[in-house]
Amino acid sequence: MTERFSRRTFLHATAASTGIALLAGCSSSADTDSGENGDSDATTTADTESRDFGGWFDRTDNYDGVHDMTGKDTVSVTVGAEGNGGGYLAFTPAAVKVSPDTTVVWEWTGNGGTHNVVERENGLFESEITSTEGHTFEYTFEETGEYRYVCVPHEQLGMVGAVVVE
Ligand SMILES: [Cu+2]
Structure with a gap:
Protein backbone atom coordinates (compact mmCIF):
# COMPACT_ATOMS: atom_id res chain seq x y z
CA MET A 1 0.00 0.00 0.00
CA THR A 2 2.69 2.42 1.03
CA GLU A 3 4.81 1.47 -1.93
CA ARG A 4 1.99 1.97 -4.38
CA PHE A 5 1.18 5.38 -2.96
CA SER A 6 4.74 6.59 -3.14
CA ARG A 7 5.12 5.29 -6.70
CA ARG A 8 2.04 7.16 -7.81
CA THR A 9 3.28 10.33 -6.16
CA PHE A 10 6.59 9.92 -7.92
CA LEU A 11 4.92 9.49 -11.32
CA HIS A 12 2.85 12.57 -10.72
CA ALA A 13 5.87 14.63 -9.89
CA THR A 14 7.73 13.31 -12.91
CA ALA A 15 4.90 14.06 -15.27
CA ALA A 16 4.53 17.57 -13.96
CA SER A 17 8.19 18.46 -14.15
CA THR A 18 8.77 16.97 -17.58
CA GLY A 19 5.45 17.90 -19.13
CA ILE A 20 6.99 19.59 -22.14
CA ALA A 21 9.31 16.70 -22.88
CA LEU A 22 6.44 14.22 -22.64
CA LEU A 23 4.34 16.22 -25.07
CA ALA A 24 7.18 16.43 -27.53
CA GLY A 25 7.71 12.69 -27.28
CA CYS A 26 4.05 11.96 -27.90
CA SER A 27 3.74 14.08 -31.00
CA SER A 28 6.84 12.70 -32.66
CA SER A 29 5.92 9.05 -32.09
CA ALA A 30 2.35 9.59 -33.29
CA ASP A 31 3.56 11.42 -36.36
CA THR A 32 3.75 8.36 -38.61
CA ASP A 33 2.21 9.98 -41.67
CA SER A 34 5.21 12.13 -42.48
CU1 LIG B 1 11.65 -13.35 -55.16
Whole structure:
Protein backbone atom coordinates (compact mmCIF):
# COMPACT_ATOMS: atom_id res chain seq x y z
CA MET A 1 0.00 0.00 0.00
CA THR A 2 2.69 2.42 1.03
CA GLU A 3 4.81 1.47 -1.93
CA ARG A 4 1.99 1.97 -4.38
CA PHE A 5 1.18 5.38 -2.96
CA SER A 6 4.74 6.59 -3.14
CA ARG A 7 5.12 5.29 -6.70
CA ARG A 8 2.04 7.16 -7.81
CA THR A 9 3.28 10.33 -6.16
CA PHE A 10 6.59 9.92 -7.92
CA LEU A 11 4.92 9.49 -11.32
CA HIS A 12 2.85 12.57 -10.72
CA ALA A 13 5.87 14.63 -9.89
CA THR A 14 7.73 13.31 -12.91
CA ALA A 15 4.90 14.06 -15.27
CA ALA A 16 4.53 17.57 -13.96
CA SER A 17 8.19 18.46 -14.15
CA THR A 18 8.77 16.97 -17.58
CA GLY A 19 5.45 17.90 -19.13
CA ILE A 20 6.99 19.59 -22.14
CA ALA A 21 9.31 16.70 -22.88
CA LEU A 22 6.44 14.22 -22.64
CA LEU A 23 4.34 16.22 -25.07
CA ALA A 24 7.18 16.43 -27.53
CA GLY A 25 7.71 12.69 -27.28
CA CYS A 26 4.05 11.96 -27.90
CA SER A 27 3.74 14.08 -31.00
CA SER A 28 6.84 12.70 -32.66
CA SER A 29 5.92 9.05 -32.09
CA ALA A 30 2.35 9.59 -33.29
CA ASP A 31 3.56 11.42 -36.36
CA THR A 32 3.75 8.36 -38.61
CA ASP A 33 2.21 9.98 -41.67
CA SER A 34 5.21 12.13 -42.48
CA GLY A 35 7.46 9.09 -42.51
CA GLU A 36 5.43 7.24 -45.09
CA ASN A 37 7.97 7.62 -47.86
CA GLY A 38 10.91 6.23 -45.97
CA ASP A 39 11.30 2.47 -45.72
CA SER A 40 13.83 2.94 -42.97
CA ASP A 41 11.35 4.82 -40.84
CA ALA A 42 8.93 1.92 -40.76
CA THR A 43 11.59 -0.56 -39.86
CA THR A 44 13.56 1.43 -37.33
CA THR A 45 10.63 2.68 -35.29
CA ALA A 46 9.07 -0.74 -34.82
CA ASP A 47 9.92 -2.79 -31.77
CA THR A 48 11.31 -6.18 -32.59
CA GLU A 49 11.12 -9.38 -30.65
CA SER A 50 12.64 -12.78 -31.15
CA ARG A 51 10.49 -15.77 -32.00
CA ASP A 52 11.22 -19.38 -32.87
CA PHE A 53 9.92 -20.13 -36.34
CA GLY A 54 11.35 -23.64 -36.29
CA GLY A 55 14.01 -23.12 -38.95
CA TRP A 56 11.75 -21.17 -41.31
CA PHE A 57 14.28 -18.36 -41.61
CA ASP A 58 17.44 -20.48 -41.64
CA ARG A 59 18.36 -19.36 -45.17
CA THR A 60 17.09 -15.79 -44.74
CA ASP A 61 20.00 -13.47 -44.01
CA ASN A 62 17.88 -10.34 -43.54
CA TYR A 63 15.60 -11.86 -40.87
CA ASP A 64 16.02 -9.58 -37.85
CA GLY A 65 13.25 -10.56 -35.49
CA VAL A 66 9.52 -9.94 -35.51
CA HIS A 67 8.67 -6.30 -36.12
CA ASP A 68 5.78 -5.33 -33.88
CA MET A 69 3.28 -3.43 -36.01
CA THR A 70 0.21 -4.24 -33.99
CA GLY A 71 -2.55 -1.66 -33.75
CA LYS A 72 -2.32 -0.52 -37.37
CA ASP A 73 -4.96 -0.90 -40.08
CA THR A 74 -2.40 -1.51 -42.79
CA VAL A 75 1.19 -2.65 -42.69
CA SER A 76 3.52 -2.67 -45.67
CA VAL A 77 6.19 -5.18 -46.55
CA THR A 78 8.76 -4.57 -49.29
CA VAL A 79 9.16 -7.21 -52.00
CA GLY A 80 12.56 -7.20 -53.65
CA ALA A 81 14.52 -5.53 -50.86
CA GLU A 82 18.26 -6.06 -50.66
CA GLY A 83 19.24 -9.29 -49.00
CA ASN A 84 19.79 -13.04 -49.29
CA GLY A 85 23.04 -13.29 -51.13
CA GLY A 86 23.63 -9.72 -52.19
CA GLY A 87 20.78 -9.46 -54.66
CA TYR A 88 17.35 -7.99 -54.16
CA LEU A 89 15.83 -11.23 -53.02
CA ALA A 90 14.28 -10.30 -49.70
CA PHE A 91 11.05 -9.39 -48.00
CA THR A 92 11.51 -6.52 -45.55
CA PRO A 93 10.66 -6.79 -42.74
CA ALA A 94 10.90 -10.55 -43.06
CA ALA A 95 8.57 -11.03 -40.11
CA VAL A 96 5.88 -8.71 -38.80
CA LYS A 97 3.38 -8.94 -35.98
CA VAL A 98 -0.02 -7.37 -36.62
CA SER A 99 -3.43 -7.19 -34.98
CA PRO A 100 -6.44 -9.13 -36.31
CA ASP A 101 -8.16 -7.48 -39.30
CA THR A 102 -4.94 -5.81 -40.41
CA THR A 103 -4.30 -5.57 -44.12
CA VAL A 104 -0.74 -6.36 -45.11
CA VAL A 105 0.29 -4.65 -48.35
CA TRP A 106 3.28 -6.07 -50.20
CA GLU A 107 4.99 -3.51 -52.43
CA TRP A 108 7.37 -4.47 -55.24
CA THR A 109 10.57 -2.48 -55.64
CA GLY A 110 11.08 -3.74 -59.20
CA ASN A 111 14.50 -5.08 -58.21
CA GLY A 112 15.72 -8.67 -58.19
CA GLY A 113 13.67 -10.09 -61.03
CA THR A 114 10.23 -11.57 -60.70
CA HIS A 115 8.75 -12.21 -57.28
CA ASN A 116 5.50 -13.38 -55.82
CA VAL A 117 3.90 -13.82 -52.41
CA VAL A 118 2.41 -17.24 -51.76
CA GLU A 119 0.95 -18.87 -48.66
CA ARG A 120 1.10 -22.51 -49.64
CA GLU A 121 0.18 -24.42 -46.53
CA ASN A 122 -3.51 -23.52 -46.66
CA GLY A 123 -3.68 -21.66 -49.95
CA LEU A 124 -4.77 -18.47 -48.21
CA PHE A 125 -3.23 -16.10 -50.71
CA GLU A 126 -1.17 -16.08 -53.87
CA SER A 127 -0.11 -12.96 -55.71
CA GLU A 128 0.77 -12.46 -59.31
CA ILE A 129 4.37 -13.14 -60.24
CA THR A 130 5.85 -9.93 -61.52
CA SER A 131 8.88 -7.66 -61.55
CA THR A 132 6.87 -4.45 -61.93
CA GLU A 133 8.01 -1.60 -59.69
CA GLY A 134 5.16 -0.31 -57.57
CA HIS A 135 3.05 -3.43 -57.95
CA THR A 136 1.09 -4.20 -54.79
CA PHE A 137 -0.71 -7.21 -53.40
CA GLU A 138 -2.69 -7.23 -50.20
CA TYR A 139 -4.30 -9.66 -47.82
CA THR A 140 -6.32 -9.01 -44.69
CA PHE A 141 -5.50 -11.27 -41.78
CA GLU A 142 -8.65 -11.81 -39.77
CA GLU A 143 -7.67 -14.59 -37.41
CA THR A 144 -4.84 -14.93 -34.95
CA GLY A 145 -2.06 -17.29 -35.85
CA GLU A 146 1.29 -17.61 -37.54
CA TYR A 147 1.28 -17.33 -41.33
CA ARG A 148 4.27 -18.16 -43.50
CA TYR A 149 4.74 -17.26 -47.11
CA VAL A 150 7.36 -17.54 -49.80
CA CYS A 151 8.48 -16.04 -53.06
CA VAL A 152 8.37 -19.16 -55.21
CA PRO A 153 11.28 -18.24 -57.55
CA HIS A 154 13.60 -17.41 -54.64
CA GLU A 155 12.38 -19.55 -51.79
CA GLN A 156 15.50 -21.71 -51.83
CA LEU A 157 17.63 -18.57 -51.55
CA GLY A 158 15.83 -17.48 -48.40
CA MET A 159 13.15 -15.19 -49.77
CA VAL A 160 10.48 -16.17 -47.28
CA GLY A 161 8.43 -14.23 -44.76
CA ALA A 162 6.01 -14.54 -41.88
CA VAL A 163 3.07 -12.65 -40.43
CA VAL A 164 2.16 -13.22 -36.81
CA VAL A 165 -1.39 -12.16 -35.95
CA GLU A 166 -2.03 -11.59 -32.25
CU1 LIG B 1 11.65 -13.35 -55.16
